Amino acid sequence: MFDGLILLGQGIAHFLTPAGLFNVAWATLLGLAIGILPGLTATMGVALLVTLTYKMAPDQAILTLMCVYLGAIYGGSRTAILLNIPGTPANAAATLDGHPLAMQGKAGLAMGLATTSSTLGTLVGIFFLAIIAPMLAEAALKFGSYEFFWLALFGVVISGQMTGSDTPLKGYIAGILGLLVAMVGMETLHAYQRFTFGIPALGGGVDLIPAMVGAFGLAEILSTMKRTAMPKIAAVNDRVIPTLREIFQYWKTIIRSGIIGTFVGIIPGVGEDVGAWSSYAAAKKRSKHPEEFGKGSQEGLIAAETGDNAVVSAAMIPTLTLALPGSAAAAVLIAAMMIHGIRPGPMLMIENAPFLYQVVAMLLLATLANLIFGLSLTKVFIKVLSVPRERLMAVIYVLCVVGSFAITQRMFDVYVMLFFGIVGFILREMKYPMAPLVLGIVLGDLLDLNLRRGLALTNGDPTPFFTRPISAVICLIIVLTILMSIPAVNRRVRALFTRNRGGVEAQG
Amino acid sequence: MSADASPIRPADDNDPARIRADLITALVLVALGLAVTYFSWTMDRLEVRRIHPSTIPGLVPLILGIALTLCGSLLAFRSARLDAKAGGAALIRILVSWQAVRVLTVLGLALIYTLGFVGRMPFWLASALFIFAFITLFETVLADRPGSLPRTLIWALIVALGAGLGVHYIFGQIFLVRLP
Numbered sequence: 199m200f201d202g203l204i205l206l207g208q209g210i211a212h213f214l215t216p217a218g219l220f221n222v223a224w225a226t227l228l229g230l231a232i233g234i235l236p237g238l239t240a241t242m243g244v245a246l247l248v249t250l251t252y253k254m255a256p257d258q259a260i261l262t263l264m265c266v267y268l269g270a271i272y273g274g275s276r277t278a279i280l281l282n283i284p285g286t287p288a289n290a291a292a293t294l295d296g297h298p299l300a301m302q303g304k305a306g307l308a309m310g311l312a313t314t315s316s317t318l319g320t321l322v323g324i325f326f327l328a329i330i331a332p333m334l335a336e337a338a339l340k341f342g343s344y345e346f347f348w349l350a351l352f353g354v355v356i357s358g359q360m361t362g363s364d365t366p367l368k369g370y371i372a373g374i375l376g377l378l379v380a381m382v383g384m385e386t387l388h389a390y391q392r393f394t395f396g397i398p399a400l401g402g403g404v405d406l407i408p409a410m411v412g413a414f415g416l417a418e419i420l421s422t423m424k425r426t427a428m429p430k431i432a433a434v435n436d437r438v439i440p441t442l443r444e445i446f447q448y449w450k451t452i453i454r455s456g457i458i459g460t461f462v463g464i465i466p467g468v469g470e471d472v473g474a475w476s477s478y479a480a481a482k483k484r485s486k487h488p489e490e491f492g493k494g495s496q497e498g499l500i501a502a503e504t505g506d507n508a509v510v511s512a513a514m515i516p517t518l519t520l521a522l523p524g525s526a527a528a529a530v531l532i533a534a535m536m537i538h539g540i541r542p543g544p545m546l547m548i549e550n551a552p553f554l555y556q557v558v559a560m561l562l563l564a565t566l567a568n569l570i571f572g573l574s575l576t577k578v579f580i581k582v583l584s585v586p587r588e589r590l591m592a593v594i595y596v597l598c599v600v601g602s603f604a605i606t607q608r609m610f611d612v613y614v615m616l617f618f619g620i621v622g623f624i625l626r627e628m629k630y631p632m633a634p635l636v637l638g639i640v641l642g643d644l645l646d647l648n649l650r651r652g653l654a655l656t657n658g659d660p661t662p663f664f665t666r667p668i669s670a671v672i673c674l675i676i677v678l679t680i681l682m683s684i685p686a687v688n689r690r691v692r693a694l695f696t697r698n699r700g701g702v703e704a705q706g
Numbered sequence: 707m708s709a710d711a712s713p714i715r716p717a718d719d720n721d722p723a724r725i726r727a728d729l730i731t732a733l734v735l736v737a738l739g740l741a742v743t744y745f746s747w748t749m750d751r752l753e754v755r756r757i758h759p760s761t762i763p764g765l766v767p768l769i770l771g772i773a774l775t776l777c778g779s780l781l782a783f784r785s786a787r788l789d790a791k792a793g794g795a796a797l798i799r800i801l802v803s804w805q806a807v808r809v810l811t812v813l814g815l816a817l818i819y820t821l822g823f824v825g826r827m828p829f830w831l832a833s834a835l836f837i838f839a840f841i842t843l844f845e846t847v848l849a850d851r852p853g854s855l856p857r858t859l860i861w862a863l864i865v866a867l868g869a870g871l872g873v874h875y876i877f878g879q880i881f882l883v884r885l886p
Binding site: 249250252253364365367368370371374375377378381385387388390392393416419420423424425426586588589591592593595596597599600603604607609612613616619620623628629645646649650651653654657658 | 724727728731735742745749750752755757758759760761763764765766767770771773774777778780781784804805808809812813816817819820824825833836837840841844845849850861862865866869870873877881882883884885886
């Protein structure tokens with residue numbers, strides 16, 4: 199317990215240097231601008247910035263990326279409130295009440311509430327990160343090939359189930375496509391080249407960063423430029439800094455949303471948007487004034503913004519301890535950590551224990567910077583919001599080319615970016631979620647290697663995959679998740695519970 | 707299904723064009739799944755190296771190929787069952803819409819820049835040309851309310867040169883990143 203506190207103190211002190219604070223300031227401002235600008239997402243920002251941080255020291259590089267990530271998720275709420283379009287997908291739930299508040303002349307209050315609730319959400323997530331991550335890392339040391347196979351599969355399945363917008367089938371398909379992408383290139387067990395079709399560049403497989411820059415950069419540019427007209431920016435005439443009473447009268451909502459966001463963040467590949475929607479739905483269900491939701495409810499806005507920011511911190515729990523990305527942006531962070539020689543996973547606490555607490559410190563500093571900039575630079579951010587997308591998107595595409603080329607200096611990676619951009623755009627238009635696809639690419643190798651290694655250990659006998667206790671539990675969860683996504687099964691199970699409850703009520 | 711799948715998020719799965727497009731995509735996915743299954747089945751099983759048959763390189767791709775075929779078939783079945791009256795016409799309307807023209811323009815410019823310009827001229831010049839063409843097209847021909855042409859051209863030139871040279875100096879000189 200005290201070891202943890204000491205390590206946390208050392209982590210904070212580690213970054214309280216002029217260089218560290220300078221990086222926090224510019225990266226947070228950049229993240230905020232990325233979040234505010236419609237069409238630029240947190241994942242895109244982090245993926246593009248990996249290139250810039252390539253030559254930095256590892257800790258400063260991850261600090262910079264983390265500030266951009268958190269800044270963008272928070273910054274998107276500005277766009278949601280003032281423009282009625284989410285700055286990043288995470289802020290979609292914030293538009294429901296944020297924009298009506300702005301229309302009622304309370305844009306400043308809405309921005310203030312979003313800022314403070316974002317900070318509180320991050321703090322709740324940080325609290326759980328500091329507590330859960332060391333315990334999970336210790337437990338994960340007992341995991342073998344069997345457990346890691348199931349965990350990788352669980353990540354893809356649960357991400358597909360929870361992010362598939364009109365049917366989980368599309369989520370599963372996106373996950374399978376991601377896993378198939380990971381199958382391209384040399385496999386690690388027998389060093390055999392799969393699906394390379396004689397193209398030497400495919401031998402090393404598809405790198406995550408160019409694929410992400412395409413799927414979140416070019417695809418986003420195409421989506422943004424598709425829209426013809428942009429809505430008008432709402433006027434800000436009231437105060438931005440909220441009173442303590444305005445915030446803390448909803449303390450129950452804040453804690454609940456923070457916990458929901460944390461839970462969503464821990465689930466691999468289920469990002470901030472699900473955290474925000476889940477918190478919003480729970481707040482509406484429990485609210486004394488559910489009729490105000492969607493018409494400018496302060497509680498609704500607080501729930502949405504607390505939920506999505508809690509996800510960011512909590513997403514670091516599986517990312518750092520199991521190397522399973524908690525969100526799409528966390529997947530890029532894993533790739534960035536690998537580039538900088540940091541190996542996330544169960545061994546992190548043994549090999550590099552202070553790093554976990556440095557991440558906690560990074561999140562604390564980033565959220566503090568968000569709070570300060572968010573409450574003080576309102577006018578500047580409104581100016582950012584009015585940058586014409588026609589001028590911005592062209593420059594972003596140039597950065598996509600640079601970002602995908604710079605890491606390995608191969609034009610092949612630029613073509614990979616282009617391919618994933620086009621495929622990603624088509625999939626998005628068809629309502630296929632991107633998170634399972636990304637998770638599939640990241641976890642494909644883990645899944646493949648651990649399944650075959652496990653089978654090799656038992657001479658082809660699959661029994662341990664089902665009989666080892668942790669394996670059996672994860673396997674059962676996967677089966678239940680898939681079964682529950684079948685409409686007929688889902689309906690029957692729900693009906694069963696409703697009937698039972700009805701029976702109990704009738705008896706009472 | 708949508709209500710069950712995602713009770714917290716608003717969803718629109720009744721769009722006839724989407725249902726028809728889903729059917730077409732599902733068929734493509736089934737074809738892809740079958741192709742992956744075939745290539746995985748015929749993949750070298752490394753018998754000469756005497757590896758255990760359960761660790762063949764094609765094992766996981768084979769499972770994934772079958773899973774993709776299965777999911778694609780289910781999606782095709784679901785889309786075929788849902789009512790999609792005039793779905794084909796609605797889909798074609800989307801494909802030939804103004805929005806499609808805008809998307810194809812971005813894509814065309816990106817392809818010309820990436821495959822044609824980059825590597826054949828200095829990166830800053832290639833980028834400046836791309837940005838200039840992009841801004842000019844989208845602020846004049848493809849704009850809903852086009853502004854004055856001289857103003858657009860001046861802005862396009864400023865942004866193009868600023869970004870082209872800016873990327874060259876910031877990435878290339880300050881952060882020492884290799885440019886294409």
